[in-house]
Amino acid sequence: MSPVFSKLWVKHSCYELGHTWTPYCSQAALDVGSIAFKQSLQIYLVFYTTSFILRGKWKKVLLTKSFYADLIRSSIFLSTNAFLFIFDVCFFRRVFGGYHYWFGMLTGIPACVIALMIERPNRRGLLALYTANIAAETLFNMLVSRGYARRIKYGEVLLFSLTSAMCMLLFKSKDLLSPDIDSMLKKFVGNEESGNAQKMNSSSTSKKSIELYFPKILQKCVKVIITKLKAEPTHKLCNHTSSCLYSCLASLCRQFGIGYLIQMVFNILKSMMRLNKIPSGLLHSLYHHDNFRLGIFLGLYTAIFKTLCCTFRWFRKTDHPIHGLIAGFAAGLSSVFYRSTTTTLYFLLKILQNVYENCVRDGYFPPIPYGNTILYALSTSLVLHASVLEPHHIRPSYWSFLLRLTGNKFRQMNRKLLDQMGTHASQLYPDDWPDYDLRFTSLQPQ
Numbered sequence: 001m002s003p004v005f006s007k008l009w010v011k012h013s014c015y016e017l018g019h020t021w022t023p024y025c026s027q028a029a030l031d032v033g034s035i036a037f038k039q040s041l042q043i044y045l046v047f048y049t050t051s052f053i054l055r056g057k058w059k060k061v062l063l064t065k066s067f068y069a070d071l072i073r074s075s076i077f078l079s080t081n082a083f084l085f086i087f088d089v090c091f092f093r094r095v096f097g098g099y100h101y102w103f104g105m106l107t108g109i110p111a112c113v114i115a116l117m118i119e120r121p122n123r124r125g126l127l128a129l130y131t132a133n134i135a136a137e138t139l140f141n142m143l144v145s146r147g148y149a150r151r152i153k154y155g156e157v158l159l160f161s162l163t164s165a166m167c168m169l170l171f172k173s174k175d176l177l178s179p180d181i182d183s184m185l186k187k188f189v190g191n192e193e194s195g196n197a198q199k200m201n202s203s204s205t206s207k208k209s210i211e212l213y214f215p216k217i218l219q220k221c222v223k224v225i226i227t228k229l230k231a232e233p234t235h236k237l238c239n240h241t242s243s244c245l246y247s248c249l250a251s252l253c254r255q256f257g258i259g260y261l262i263q264m265v266f267n268i269l270k271s272m273m274r275l276n277k278i279p280s281g282l283l284h285s286l287y288h289h290d291n292f293r294l295g296i297f298l299g300l301y302t303a304i305f306k307t308l309c310c311t312f313r314w315f316r317k318t319d320h321p322i323h324g325l326i327a328g329f330a331a332g333l334s335s336v337f338y339r340s341t342t343t344t345l346y347f348l349l350k351i352l353q354n355v356y357e358n359c360v361r362d363g364y365f366p367p368i369p370y371g372n373t374i375l376y377a378l379s380t381s382l383v384l385h386a387s388v389l390e391p392h393h394i395r396p397s398y399w400s401f402l403l404r405l406t407g408n409k410f411r412q413m414n415r416k417l418l419d420q421m422g423t424h425a426s427q428l429y430p431d432d433w434p435d436y437d438l439r440f441t442s443l444q445p446q
Contacts, residue, residue, distance in 0.1 A: 011098040014090045018411050020434035025090035027109045032079025033083030037406035040075035077119040084111035104388040125175030128376040133345045135379035160344040167351050168328025172321040178354050189302050193241035194225050244310040256299030263294040297338035305331035390423040393394035
C-alpha cells in the first residue's frame with residue numbers, strides 16, 4: 001500500500017473508531033436510531049406547531065389526525081437516516097476491513113436515499129434545498145482550509161446583492177418567479193412593484209390610519225405630516241395609491257417594525273429556554289441589538305428598492321424589469337446591517353432553483369428525474385462525511401443539532417485515530433479519549 005493511500009485508510013475496529021460507547025455494531029445503530037427518534041419528535045413538534053400557527057391554522061394542531069401523522073412520519077425519516085448511517089459505516093468497514101477517507105460520503109448516500117423515501121413528497125424539495133445550503137457552506141470551508149478558495153471581506157453582502165438583483169429582475173418581469181417567492185416578495189416590497197401588478201385605487205386598500213398607533217397628543221401632528229406626504233406627486237406609471245415619497249417612507253417604517261418584532265420574538269423564545277441560567281435574558285431580548293439590525297436591514301431594503309424604482313420611472317418615463325435588476329442590487333447592500341451566510345445561501349439556491357425550473361419549462365434544460373432525492377443525498381452525505389472527519393468546518397448551529405439528534409454520540413467518535421488523514425479531525429475536541437472496555441481493544445490514551 002502506497003504511503004499516500006495508507007494515510008487515507010484507517011484499520012481499526014468499529015468500536016475503536018466509531019461507536020466507542022458499545023462494542024456491538026447493531027446495538028450502536030439502535031442506540032442512535034432510538035435517541036434520534038425521541039429528539040426528532042421534539043424537533044418536529046415545535047416545527048409543525050409553529051408552522052400551523054404562522055399560517056393561521058392553529059386548530060389543526062389538536063383537531064386533525066394529519067398533524068400527528070406528519071409528526072411521526074418526519075420523525076421516522078430523520079431517525080432512520082441516523083440509524084442507517086451508523087449501520088452502513090459498520091457494514092462497509094466490515095466488508096473492506098478498515099475505514100477509508102471517502103466512506104463517510106459513500107455510506108451516507110444510500111442511508112439518505114432510503115430515509116428520504118419515508119418523508120412526505122411535498123417536503124423533499126425543502127429538505128434538499130436546506131441541506132444543500134449547509135453542504136455549500138461546509139464545502140466552501142473545506143476548500144478554504146486547503147487553500148483552493150479564500151474568503152472575501154463582506155463576501156456574503158456582495159453575494160446577497162447579486163442574488164437580490166437576479167431575484168428582482170424576475171420579480172419585475174411577468175410570471176418568471178415561482179408562486180411562493182412571488183407571494184413573499186409582494187408582502188415584503190409591495191404588490192405594486194410586481195411585474196403582474198395593476199393600478200390600485202385608494203378604496204381597495206383601506207388600512208388603519210398610521211396616526212392611530214401614536215399617543216393621542218401626537219396624533220394630530222402626525223396626521224398633518226402624513227397628509228402632506230401623501231399630497232406629494234405620484235408618477236403616472238407608479239401603481240401605489242399614495243405619493244412616491246410617502247410610499248417609500250411608509251415601507252421603511254413598516255418593514256423596520258416587522259423586522260424588529262420578528263427578531264424580538266425569536267430572542268424571547270431563546271431566552272425562555274435559558275431562563276433558569278440567565279433570568280435577565282428575557283428583559284434584554286426586548287431591546288437586543290439584533291432587533292435593530294434586522295429592522296434596519298428590512299426597512300432599508302424595501303425603501304431603497306422602491307425609491308430607485310420610482311426614480312427610474314420619473315427619469316426614464318417607463319417601467320422596465322431592468323430597473324429591478326439595478327434596484328435589487330443596491331437594496332441588497334443593506335444586508336451589511338444583518339450579515340447572514342445562511343440567509344444568503346438559501347436565497348441564492350432558491351433563485352437558482354427557480355431559474356432552472358423556468359429553463360425546464362421553456363425546454364432549455366431537461367428535467368432531472370428524482371432531482372430532489374439526488375440533491376438531498378449528495379448534500380447530506382457531504383455534511384455527514386465532514387461531521388466524521390472535519391466537524392470544525394460545519395456550521396456551529398448545525399453541528400449542535402447533530403449532537404442533540406444523536407444524544408452527543410457523534411462527539412464520542414475517536415477522531416484522534418483519523419488525524420493521520422490530515423483533516424485535523426480532533427480539532428474541536430483535542431483532549432477527548434473514549435473510556436474503552438479493554439476486553440475489546442488494546443488501545444491506550446495518546
